[in-house]
Amino acid sequence: MAEQAELRFAEPGMRLLENEHRYLSYLMEEWHELVLDFERQEQMTLEEGREKLKLLRQKLFEFIEPLKNHTDKEEEHFFPVLGTYIGFEQGPLVGIQDEHQEIDGYIGHFFHHTRGTIDTMTLDDMRTVAKDAGEAFEVLTIHFVKEETVLFPMAEKLMKAVDHDELYEKMNTLIT
Structure with a gap:
């Protein structure tokens, strides 16, 4: 794995979520390579395709629990606290929550x-279904960037220290 840069955020809760993004991105790379194989390998045999699709299914299955644990933390703890500062009806929280559903949809469709x-x-069927995993990867990648460039900095800037402390205490759990 390539060497990672230092964590960018100062507040423990944001650092925790950022670190979880790194771990999830690492897992995503494992299964995204298989998706790319379906896109690149025109001469793949039927048996190779079946083996790769079974492995992709296994890797995605291993990925969904940590992803669900991470998104549950965000939805149950982080979003409600940040929402008290920036609102719930419109703005970045609405889009981010919609992306959680979109990601679930792509992965669910694949399964x-x-x-x-x-x-x-x-x-052809395998290539088509592998595209769902590819779409999930694309949405997740952009999703993490949005959270780290919009929501996390916003939270660090706007939230009171007591909210940061309480948030960290609630979210300081493993996703694996």
């Missing part, structure tokens, strides 16, 4: 279409 049917799928 729906690979449930028990991989051995009967054509290569």
Whole structure:
């Protein structure tokens, strides 16, 4: 893995979320390589495709629990506190929460279409379903950037120390 830069945020809660993004991004790279194989390898055999799709399914399955634990933390603790400062009805929180649903949709669609049917799928079917995982990767990547360039700096700037302290205490749990 490439050497990572230092964490950018000063507040422990934001550092915790930022660090979780790093871990999730590391896991994402593992399964995104398989997605790219479906896009790049025109001469892939049916058997290679089935093996890669099974591995992609396994890697995504291993990814969803830490992702869900992370997004649950944000939705249950971080967003409500930040929302008291910036509002809930419009603005960045609405878009970020919509992206959580979009990510769930892509991953759910992938699992729906690979449930028990991989051995009967054509290569075209596999490439099509792998695109769902690719879309999830794209949305997640942009999503993390938005949180780290908009929400986290906003939280550090606007939130009171007592809110930062309480937030950290609530979110200081493992996602694995």
